[in-house]
Amino acid sequence: MTIRLTRRGALTGLAGATLGVTLPASAQTGDWPKQPIKFVVPFPPGGSVDPLARVMQKNISEATGWNIVVDNRPGAGGSIGTAVVAKAPADGYSWVFVFDTHGVNPSLIPGMTFDTEKDLAPVMLVGTSPMAVVTHPDRPYKNFGDVVKAAQATPDKITYGSIGNGSLGHLTMTLVQQAGKFQVVHVPYKGGGPMTQDILGGQIDLAIGSVALLAPHIRAGKVRALAATGDKRSPVLPDVPSLAEQGFPGFSALAWWGVLAPAATPQPIIARMHGALEKALAQPDVRKLLGEQLGMDLVVSQPDAFRTFIHEQVERWGKVVRDNGIKPD
Numbered sequence: 001m002t003i004r005l006t007r008r009g010a011l012t013g014l015a016g017a018t019l020g021v022t023l024p025a026s027a028q029t030g031d032w033p034k035q036p037i038k039f040v041v042p043f044p045p046g047g048s049v050d051p052l053a054r055v056m057q058k059n060i061s062e063a064t065g066w067n068i069v070v071d072n073r074p075g076a077g078g079s080i081g082t083a084v085v086a087k088a089p090a091d092g093y094s095w096v097f098v099f100d101t102h103g104v105n106p107s108l109i110p111g112m113t114f115d116t117e118k119d120l121a122p123v124m125l126v127g128t129s130p131m132a133v134v135t136h137p138d139r140p141y142k143n144f145g146d147v148v149k150a151a152q153a154t155p156d157k158i159t160y161g162s163i164g165n166g167s168l169g170h171l172t173m174t175l176v177q178q179a180g181k182f183q184v185v186h187v188p189y190k191g192g193g194p195m196t197q198d199i200l201g202g203q204i205d206l207a208i209g210s211v212a213l214l215a216p217h218i219r220a221g222k223v224r225a226l227a228a229t230g231d232k233r234s235p236v237l238p239d240v241p242s243l244a245e246q247g248f249p250g251f252s253a254l255a256w257w258g259v260l261a262p263a264a265t266p267q268p269i270i271a272r273m274h275g276a277l278e279k280a281l282a283q284p285d286v287r288k289l290l291g292e293q294l295g296m297d298l299v300v301s302q303p304d305a306f307r308t309f310i311h312e313q314v315e316r317w318g319k320v321v322r323d324n325g326i327k328p329d
Contacts, residue, residue: 002113007133008098019215027076032091032092032272033066033092033093035067035093036067036068036069036093037066037067037068037069038052038068038070038071038093038094039054039056039068039069039070039093039096039097040068040070040071040073040081040082040085040094040095040096040097041070041073041074041081041308042072042073042074042079042081042084042098043074043078044072044074044084044097045063047074048210048212048213048255048257048294049078049097051293051295052257052290053070053321054070055286055290056277058278059089059276059283060280062275063279063280065126066276066312067197075242076109076328077104077108077123077166077328078101078105079100079101079105079109079112081106081167082096082098082102082260083112083113084111084116084122085262085280086114086115086119086262086263087262088117088262089262089264090138090261090264091265092265092269092273094261094262094268094307095118095123095260095261095273096160096261097258097259098257098259098311099256099261100166100185100257101167101254102165102313103116103310103313103314103316104167104168104171104313104317104318106314107317107321107322108166108327108328109328113174115200116310116314117310117311117314118263119263120260120261120262120263120306121261121303122267122303122307123258123259123270123273123274123277123312124258124261124274124277124303125258125279125299125301125305125309126259126277126296126298126299126300127257127290127294127296127297127300127304128246128255128256128297129210129211129212129230129234129254129255129256129294129296129297130230130234130254130258130295131168131169131172131208131209131210131229131255132208132210132211132215132218132225132227132228132229132234132240132262133147133173133204133207133208133226133227133229133230133238133243133291134199134209134217134223134225134226135147135205135207135222135226136199136202136204136205136221136223136224137224138202138219139194139202139206139224141205141226142224142226142230142238142248143189143199143225143227143241144227144243145225145246147182147184147308148180148247149207151177152181152182153183155182155183155184155229156183156184156185158184158206159182159184159185159187159204159206159209160187160196160204160205160206160207160272161187161189161190161199161204161207162207163188163189163190163191163192163195163197163208163209164189164190164191164329165328165329166321166326166329167328168253168326169208169209170186170188170208170326171251171253171317171320171326172208172229174324175251175320176243176248177250179248179251180247182208184205185203187204188273190281192213192260195207195209196209196213196217200222201218205256206226207223207245208229210255210295211236211255211294211295212284212293212294212295215236217236218240221239225237225239225240227240227241227243227246228241228242229242229252229253230253230254231241231250231251231252232244233290234295234297235296251266256296256309257296258309258310259277259304261273261274262264270303271276274295274302279299280300284296289302
């Protein structure tokens with residue numbers, strides 16, 4: 001079960017939530033920031049998280065004069081860089097931009113060195129995006145129903161690629177197979193690049209990945225889009241029907257992006273960063289860039305709404321991981 005956040009509902013209550021907070025002088029927002037602020041990206045350059053962080057760095061720095069640096073700390077599905085921030089001083093100088101793997105990692109990665117929900121303070125759910133399921137143009141599938149029928153007739157013959165074991169694409173296809181009572185063969189890759197190369201080359205029958213990753217190849221006619229994984233169509237791919245329209249009513253699985261801080265970061269500082277992010281995300285050029293480049297539907301949530309969202313993601317995807325014995329790559 002996922003929650004749906006609207007901009008109207010997400011943008012209420014921050015001021016009231018921070019009234020009456022008493023902090024020592026060193027933690028007052030008037031003293032902050034006095035040194036460079038670090039935006040940790042727990043993934044390598046490229047992808048979707050890194051450009052989001054860099055767009056925010058540029059716009060917030062220009063608007064506020066704050067000195068912000070982006071620090072890429074990739075590895076282990078984003079958990080290495082996120083651990084850096086979870087263990088950092090709660091002084092407002094360390095922030096992490098996370099992806100949907102943040103909600104899967106607690107159940108997928110044994111022995112993580114931080115608690116996803118207790119050691120980090122939610123700041124904002126920036127946005128969400130459906131994934132796309134595509135096939136090579138030489139394959140006979142014209143819609144997702146064709147895949148279901150073919151897989152039911154010949155189980156374990158059709159292959160699909162994802163960006164790795166335990167990725168949201170892998171978990172989504174696991175749920176869809178269970179709901180549709182069919183079986184396809186998972187081919188995990190070490191990221192979107194290798195997977196995309198193989199679907200373009202016809203080495204696999206299907207691929208599931210972010211709209212940002214696959215939309216350019218869909219528009220170029222190099223792959224055929226069969227479905228989007230939201231409960232409605234993506235504005236980036238308006239002609240592609242959702243899974244909910246193709247025999248999976250109410251189904252929704254969304255990629256997402258968010259910002260967190262160390263758990264004890266003072267609320268007035270979180271409020272200032274939230275406000276800076278909100279102003280940057282209100283810029284028309286930023287909204288256009290994130291929508292077209294990342295296929296992102298902006299949410300711009302309040303911290304409490306993001307806390308609830310993270311908890312539901314951890315619960316939902318943790319159950320899929322445990323019930324199906326899914327292990328990391």
